[in-house]
Amino acid sequence: MAAQILFFVLATVAIAGALGMLVSRNPVNSALWLILNLFCVAGLYLTLNATFIAVIQVLVYAGAIMVLFLFVIMLLNLAALPDVRRFEWRKGVAYVLSMGLLSMLSFVVASSLGVLPEPQSLQAAADSGTANTLAKSLFVEFALPFEMIGILLLAATIGAVMLSKRKPV
Numbered sequence: 001m002a003a004q005i006l007f008f009v010l011a012t013v014a015i016a017g018a019l020g021m022l023v024s025r026n027p028v029n030s031a032l033w034l035i036l037n038l039f040c041v042a043g044l045y046l047t048l049n050a051t052f053i054a055v056i057q058v059l060v061y062a063g064a065i066m067v068l069f070l071f072v073i074m075l076l077n078l079a080a081l082p083d084v085r086r087f088e089w090r091k092g093v094a095y096v097l098s099m100g101l102l103s104m105l106s107f108v109v110a111s112s113l114g115v116l117p118e119p120q121s122l123q124a125a126a127d128s129g130t131a132n133t134l135a136k137s138l139f140v141e142f143a144l145p146f147e148m149i150g151i152l153l154l155a156a157t158i159g160a161v162m163l164s165k166r167k168p169v
Contacts, residue, residue: 007047014040027073031066038062052131075164 017037024030038061045054110116120128127133138146 003047007044010040010043010047014044028070031069031073034069035062035066038066052134 014037017033017040021030021033021037024033038057042054042057042062045051045057107116
């Protein structure tokens with residue numbers, strides 16, 4: 001019972017953090033709201049007994065990616081976002097309704113074609129979701145794509161450093 005209450009509290013705080021990120025005018029405050037959201041998502045993973053994913057969520061997203069976001073915000077010296085004079089709520093409602101319709105149509109087509117995944121048992125999911133099986137899969141089956149992504153990220157980092165260097169006058 002306590003896990004369910006914690007789940008709903010974390011879900012509510014995550015939604016509030018996402019809304020705070022969207023309505024914040026200052027990019028730094030928006031990034032801080034996003035960090036709160038990412039920590040709440042990690043807490044949601046913990047309530048679902050997915051400890052490895054929760055730790056990775058905190059280390060990778062709330063740690064490294066958000067530090068990168070804040071670095072870019074500070075590097076570009078962004079001021080507050082321009083003021084949006086008028087929010088057209090009809091467009092927002094139309095977007096939400098169209099995404100709901102698209103998801104329902106996708107589900108109907110996928111179920112009629114028989115391409116929906118079969119549900120796994122809890123034991124099979126627990127056995128395949130450990131850090132050992134994930135590491136084996138990552139470093140044995142997907143070693144080449146993993147290395148290629150590493151090289152791509154290295155090239156992007158070098159490019160970002162080169163672009164951020166100021167040319168002497």
